[in-house]
Amino acid sequence: MMMGGLGQVVRANEFNFSVTPILPENQIGKSGYFNLKMAPGQSQELTLTLTNSTERTVVVEEMIASATTNINGVIEYSPNDIKHDKTLKYNITDYAKIPAEITLAPNSSQQVKVEVTMPNESVSGVIAGGITFKEKDSDTASSKSKGISIQNKYAYVVGLLMQQDTTPVAPDLKLTSVLPGQVNYRNVINANLQNPNSGYLNQMYVKATVKGLSNTKLSYTVDKEMMQMAPNTNFDYPISIGEGNRIAAGKYRLTMTVYGQKSDTGQYTCQDAQGKTQKFEYQWQFTQDFTISGETARKLNAKDVTIKPEPWYQNWTIWVGALLLLLALFFIFFILWKRRRDDGENNGDKNVTKTVN
Incomplete structure (x- = not known):
């Protein structure tokens, strides 16, 4: 199993505290996060050491969240607004508890306890999530330019994985919908991909093309590699139509091939954008037709910040x-x-x- 989204590159002054997980005896492998093998119904107490090396009191907020996958194909282990997938049977927030916050005196250390419990039934695969530590009301970097205040906030995240069996569960992939939408007020075609299984999908390589059926001159292609999906999650894979381009009403067809898990012995072969041959263990192929209505196209084009307003004589x-x-x-x-x-x-x-x- 490969776990992503936990490494953080930070400068020394970005955090006023540090977090060190104390790994228990039932830890699987050597890592900087919790990866626990537990029996059905088993409960245990995890320990993390928080250290405040500053000369002032620091209040740290503590939260637990289930793993999700964002639109960039990056796994997030901290709380966010991403909706849980309908295939998520075991939300880790129901099986792990932590105090809401802790106060660290200047130049001191304290231990934080996390109570975790494995569901009292047979569970295959991984229950994935993370423990987030964030300084309360922490504006650790602030600068002002022309009356605008820029503030950066940082969080320390420790992964929390629970499983009953170390045998990996193979991921799966479904294309659940294809719809027009926007990312940062720019028009895209969103292909929603779902991993309904309780195993990680690593090293994803997506090759997607949208072609117009009503207007055969329209064609949009996006390839992206080295993505990852958490167990039992979904995300919208955005296919850009190009800045400044109006999205047109009509019928379209999406064709998509997704590869997963690079391996020298993989049975699926493809060439990347640089012409290099790569081998993968998994491959999924999708084709789906969809329609964009005139009303939807008008609304999206009106909100796209890269599209120039039509001259009055071209405005129907x-x-x-x-x-x-x-x-x-x-x-x-x-x-x-x-x-x-x-x-x-x-x-x-x-x-x-x-x-x-």
């Missing part, structure tokens, strides 16, 4: 509005003309009657 809404206005004026003119004509005919009939008498 202006022309439609003008046409409706002309039709309304024509209708009003017709009603007034008809009424005037009818009044004229009625007056003529009255004059004829008077002459006869």
Whole structure:
């Protein structure tokens, strides 16, 4: 098993405290995070040492979160807004408890206890998550430029994995949906990928192409490698249509090949963008047609910050509005003309009657 997303490159002054996990006897392998082999229903107490080497009191907030995968194909072990996948049966927050915060006196160390419990049933694969430590209201770096304050906040994350059997569970991959969307106010096509199994999907290499079926001139391709998915997670793989390009309504087709786990003995071979041949243990292929409605395209294009507004004479809404206005004026003119004509005919009939008498 390979675990990603825990290494942090930090300068000495970024943290006012340090965290050292004390690995227990049931630790699997040698690592800087907890990787526990536990029996069904087993409970145990984990220990971490927090050290404050500064001359002031430091309050540290402590949180536990289930592992998720973000849009960059990077695993996150700290709390975030990513929704849990529907295949996540065992959320680690239900099986691990930690105090909400701890106060560290100047130049002191304290031990923090984490209570973990394995579900009281047979569990295959990995229950994955992390323990996050963050200085309360910590603005460890602040600078001001032209009246703008820039603040950086840092968190220390220790991985927490629990499993009953060290036999790896093979990952799987599903394409659950293909929808237009935005990343940082830029238009993309989101292909949602799901790993429904309780094993890590490592060294992902995705080759994806979206082609227009209504407009065959449209084609968008994105290749990306060295991604990773946590067990029982999903993420939107964004396919950019290029900055400044309007997303067009119509029918499209996505074709995608995903490789996983590099291996010299892998049965699946592909060439990367540099023409180098790579071998992988896993391969998935997907094809899916989808449609973008005119209303969806208009809304996304209006929000894309890289798209220049259309000149007024190219804005179809202006022309439609003008046409409706002309039709309304024509209708009003017709009603007034008809009424005037009818009044004229009625007056003529009255004059004829008077002459006869």
